[in-house]
Amino acid sequence: MSRFTFAHVADLHLDTPFSGLAALNDALAQQLQDASLLAWDRVVDGCLAEQVTFVVIAGDVYDSDTASVRAQLRFKRGLERLSDAGIPSFIVHGNHDPNGGRWSAVDRWPDGVTVFGTQEVTHVPVVVGGQTVATVSGLSFPERHVQDNLARRFIRQDLPGYHVAVLHCNVDSDASHGVYAPCTLQDLRDSRYDYWALGHIHARRILHEHAPLVVYPGNTQARHPNETGPKGFALVDVEDGQAGVRWVEADSWRFERLDFSCAELASLAALEEQLLLSAGALGLDRPVVMRARLTGMTPLHTDLLRPGTVGSLLQALRDQSPPDVWWDDLEIATRPLFNRDARVQGEDFTADVLRMIDASDAQGMVEELLGEIERHPALIRARPVLDLDSLLAAAPELLAEAERLAIERLEGGAW
Ligand SMILES: [Mn+2]
Structure with missing residues (x-):
């Protein structure tokens, strides 16, 4: 019986500049500049605490192909901590950091680190105690604007264990993000892989629950006010080929x-x-x-x-x-507050609604409704639980409440 846990991380955007903020003081600007790096440290902390068997990182490690030295060195430091604990890491690059950047500050990655190439899908077994528990396959973006369907190049190998594909891509042309390496969910389902470890979409998503499990873990740290809510990574528990996902929060802001x-x-x-x-x-x-x-x-x-x-x-x-x-x-x-007397004189839709309400017979409308109930066998059964007499008595208040709700929707901007 094989049982293990791996971590699925994506879109670290290390040393990313924050955008879209209205105002910042210097102290906060500095803290936010550090946030993506701190989140990466926390991802590593979480992987060590969970004693994961391996870690996959599905692209956009860096925010741009001119990755900062600071980002590259911090990334290496985290991989070293994993390597020192005997945890292998598998990395692909995406549209923000194609080919791992234009140049590298790192000449040698720690033991156990695989950075997948850009030419062809390669397959690396994960061996625990002499037994192959998983095979990890990956392919990196060679350039930013990849229009090819990279997913179709993943062919499951005749190797034992759980098969994980690592890829940065856009499934079914998700309009919230750039359409790079487009593919369809059907492509992924047809692949015979067990798990698709995807990157690119910054919101957490499980696109398919089983055979294969298809997951976007979202980014590790929000980098824009529109990226609200918890951010982090996924832990995937695998037992006898069945897998479940747990979300771990890693964001520092x-x-x-x-x-x-x-x-x-x-x-x-x-x-x-x-x-x-x-x-x-x-x-x-x-x-x-x-x-x-x-x-x-x-x-x-x-x-x-x-x-x-x-x-x-x-x-x-x-x-x-x-x-x-x-x-x-x-x-x-x-x-602004609503001036009914003035608005009812108007020529717009709201004025029409008000005049329609003024011309309505509230009592008659409720009676009509009660007539409907009498005509529908399914509704008659509900009659005893409805206090219909009091409904009739409350007809004018009901109409007033309906007007209030309608006007709030029409004029209040509450949508
Ligand atoms: Mn990204």
């Missing part, structure tokens, strides 16, 4: 976004208080860059649009937050 309705708030002081509470309620155990999108029909709308308000409110939020919570931006998608 996280990005979160609140969608926040200001409809019930009467002041900016109340808004500040509620935003701080909401951030605290996330219960994060690591530093975070916060963004919030403010919505709803609110008396705060005019204040929020006043020049300087957002910047100053952000400063106030930072003043009141711990040092590892950075308020980056507030998106104002609020609407």
